[in-house]
Amino acid sequence: MSQTIYRKYRPQTFADVTGQEHIKRTIQNQLKHGKVAHAYLFTGSRGVGKTTTARLLAKTVNCEQWHSEVLTKDPSMLLSFEPCNVCAACREITAGSFLDVYEMDAASNTGVDHVRENIIEHVRFTPVHGRYKVYIIDEVHMLSPSAFNALLKTLEEPPAHVLFILATTEIHKVPATIISRCQRFDFRRLTADETVARLQILCAEEQVKVAEEVLRQIARQTEGCERDAESMLGQLLALGEQEIGFDEASLVLPITPTQISLDFLDALVRGDVSGAIGLLNSSLEEGIEISSFLDETVLLLRTALLGLLGGGLERFQTTFDEETAGRVMTLGKTWNTARLSQAIERFLDARRTSKMDVIPQLSTELAVIDLCSTIPPAAVKEEISISKPPKKSDDLHPPSPLVAENISLNTSASSEPVVFGDIPVIDVEEVRKKWPEVFQKIQECNASLPLIVRSGDLVGVEGNTVELRFAYSLHAETVNRDKNRRLIEEILKKVLGKTMYIRAVHTQESTALEGDDAVSTLLREFGGQAI
Ligand SMILES: [Zn+2]
Missing domain, CATH: 1.20.272.10 (Zinc Finger, Delta Prime; domain 3)
Known part of the structure; x- marks a missing residue:
C-alpha cells in the first residue's frame, strides 16, 4: 500500500511536481526555446523528485503531440511545456517500455562493461521511435572510475539525439570532469508546507479526511523527503478509515516526542x-x-x-x-x-x-x-532583573553607555562572588591572567584611557561580557563611551581570541566621593573626556 501511493500518484506533468520551482521553470524555459542541454546532473537527497523530473524531461522531449505542436507552431507561443500523457510515446515512457529511454541504477551496475555495452555502444545509433535517446543514470556516483571514464568520452562529444540525465545523492563523489560537462540542478528538500500541501492533494484523491496536524507531523518526521512522507501517508490510509485524526494516526505513526x-x-x-x-x-x-x-x-x-x-x-x-x-x-x-x-x-x-x-x-x-x-533561584533572579535594565537579557549586545548608570551593584555584596544570570564563555581567571597584556595594549593605543581602566576592578564575566566595576560613575561612563568601549573590545578579541564585550559599572555608595580623585580632576581640566 505504501509503495502504491507513491507510484500511483507519481507526477506526470511538471506542474504536479511538488516544490523545486526553480528547476521546473528553467527546464520548461529550455524546452520553450528549444535549448535542451545534452547532459543534466540532478543532485539532492533521496526522495525529493530527481528521478520523477528526469522521466518527465525524457517524456516531454519525446512526446509526439508536443512535437507536432512545436513543429506546426512557433514553440515560444505554446502555453504549456508538458508531456501530453496521451500519445504512444508518453504512455510507453510512463509504463517503462519505451525503447529510447534507458534507465540504469548505477548502484547495481557499477562496472565499465555495463556502461560500455548498454550505453556507449548504443549512443551513436539514432532513436528507434522517439526524437531523443535518453539515458537516465541513477546514483551515478556509484560508477567505477573506468566506467566514469568511458562515460566522459561520450559526454565530451554527445551525438545530437542523445540526452543524459545523471542523478546522485552524493555529488562530492562525482568526478569534476563529469560535473563540468553537465548542467547541474540542485534539488532541495520539501518545506513542511509543501509536504502538507502535497499530502492534502493525495488525501483528496483518495477521499479520506486526514487532520492537518497529522499531516504536519508526517512532514516533520520525514524532513522534506517526499517519498517517505507519501509512504507514511500510505500506511495511514491502509487503516481503511474515512477520517483520520491523531488517535487513529498514533496507531501507525511513530510516537512524536x-x-x-x-x-x-x-x-x-x-x-x-x-x-x-x-x-x-x-x-x-x-x-x-x-x-x-x-x-x-x-x-x-x-x-x-x-x-x-x-x-x-x-x-x-x-x-x-x-x-x-x-x-x-x-x-x-x-x-x-x-x-x-x-x-x-x-x-x-x-x-x-x-x-x-x-x-x-x-x-x-x-x-x-x-x-x-546554573539557573539562579527565584530570589537571586529577581534581584538580577531589578539591577539590570529591562530586556537586557534578550539582547545579544552589551547595554549602551546611557544605561550603564542604571546598573548598580550593592557594595555589601562585593566581598562575595557576583551571581550572574549568564554562563561565562571564558573563565574570569583566564581574563585576569591576560589582563596585564590587555592593559598594555590599551596603553599603546590611547594615552589617557589606561588611567581610567586601571582604577576599575575586573569583577566577572557574564556570558560574553567582561564586567569592570568602578568607584566613580564618570569612569564607568568613560569606559562605556562607544569609542573607548570598542577599542577595549577589539583588544580583548586579539588577546583572548574571542569576541567579548565590555561593560563598566560603578558602585552606588561611591557617588558621594566622586570627583575627588586625581584622574577625575585631570579629566575635567582636559575637557572631561578620556579618548
Ligand atoms: Zn505525449
Whole structure:
C-alpha cells in the first residue's frame, strides 16, 4: 500500500511536481526555446523528485503531440511545456517500455562493461521511435572510475539525439570532469508546507479526511523527503478509515516526542530537575529513541532561540506548527540567548555520546542537572532583573553607555562572588591572567584611557561580557563611551581570541566621593573626556 501511493500518484506533468520551482521553470524555459542541454546532473537527497523530473524531461522531449505542436507552431507561443500523457510515446515512457529511454541504477551496475555495452555502444545509433535517446543514470556516483571514464568520452562529444540525465545523492563523489560537462540542478528538500500541501492533494484523491496536524507531523518526521512522507501517508490510509485524526494516526505513526520534549523543556526552565529527568526516562520507556528525543528538544530550543533573537528570525523555523512554536517561544523568554545556546550545545553533545554510553540517557541527565543548577533561584533572579535594565537579557549586545548608570551593584555584596544570570564563555581567571597584556595594549593605543581602566576592578564575566566595576560613575561612563568601549573590545578579541564585550559599572555608595580623585580632576581640566 505504501509503495502504491507513491507510484500511483507519481507526477506526470511538471506542474504536479511538488516544490523545486526553480528547476521546473528553467527546464520548461529550455524546452520553450528549444535549448535542451545534452547532459543534466540532478543532485539532492533521496526522495525529493530527481528521478520523477528526469522521466518527465525524457517524456516531454519525446512526446509526439508536443512535437507536432512545436513543429506546426512557433514553440515560444505554446502555453504549456508538458508531456501530453496521451500519445504512444508518453504512455510507453510512463509504463517503462519505451525503447529510447534507458534507465540504469548505477548502484547495481557499477562496472565499465555495463556502461560500455548498454550505453556507449548504443549512443551513436539514432532513436528507434522517439526524437531523443535518453539515458537516465541513477546514483551515478556509484560508477567505477573506468566506467566514469568511458562515460566522459561520450559526454565530451554527445551525438545530437542523445540526452543524459545523471542523478546522485552524493555529488562530492562525482568526478569534476563529469560535473563540468553537465548542467547541474540542485534539488532541495520539501518545506513542511509543501509536504502538507502535497499530502492534502493525495488525501483528496483518495477521499479520506486526514487532520492537518497529522499531516504536519508526517512532514516533520520525514524532513522534506517526499517519498517517505507519501509512504507514511500510505500506511495511514491502509487503516481503511474515512477520517483520520491523531488517535487513529498514533496507531501507525511513530510516537512524536514533540509534546514530551515541550513538557521536558517546561520542567527545565522551571529548574525542576526531577521532573525533567522523569519525563526523559518515561519517554524512553514508551519507545522513543534518545536520539529523536534530543533532536526534537534541540529543534524546539532553536525555535525558542530564533524567537528570542527577534528581527523576524522566527520565520526560519518551519518545523513546528504555530501553536507549538508559540508555546516554545514563550518558554524561551524565561531564559536568555546565552542559556538557550548552552542548552543546545549540551544536548547536541549528549546526543553524540549517547551511542557510546552504557546508559544512553546518562549524559542528557547530567546536562539537565548542570543546566538547572546554573539557573539562579527565584530570589537571586529577581534581584538580577531589578539591577539590570529591562530586556537586557534578550539582547545579544552589551547595554549602551546611557544605561550603564542604571546598573548598580550593592557594595555589601562585593566581598562575595557576583551571581550572574549568564554562563561565562571564558573563565574570569583566564581574563585576569591576560589582563596585564590587555592593559598594555590599551596603553599603546590611547594615552589617557589606561588611567581610567586601571582604577576599575575586573569583577566577572557574564556570558560574553567582561564586567569592570568602578568607584566613580564618570569612569564607568568613560569606559562605556562607544569609542573607548570598542577599542577595549577589539583588544580583548586579539588577546583572548574571542569576541567579548565590555561593560563598566560603578558602585552606588561611591557617588558621594566622586570627583575627588586625581584622574577625575585631570579629566575635567582636559575637557572631561578620556579618548
Ligand atoms: Zn505525449
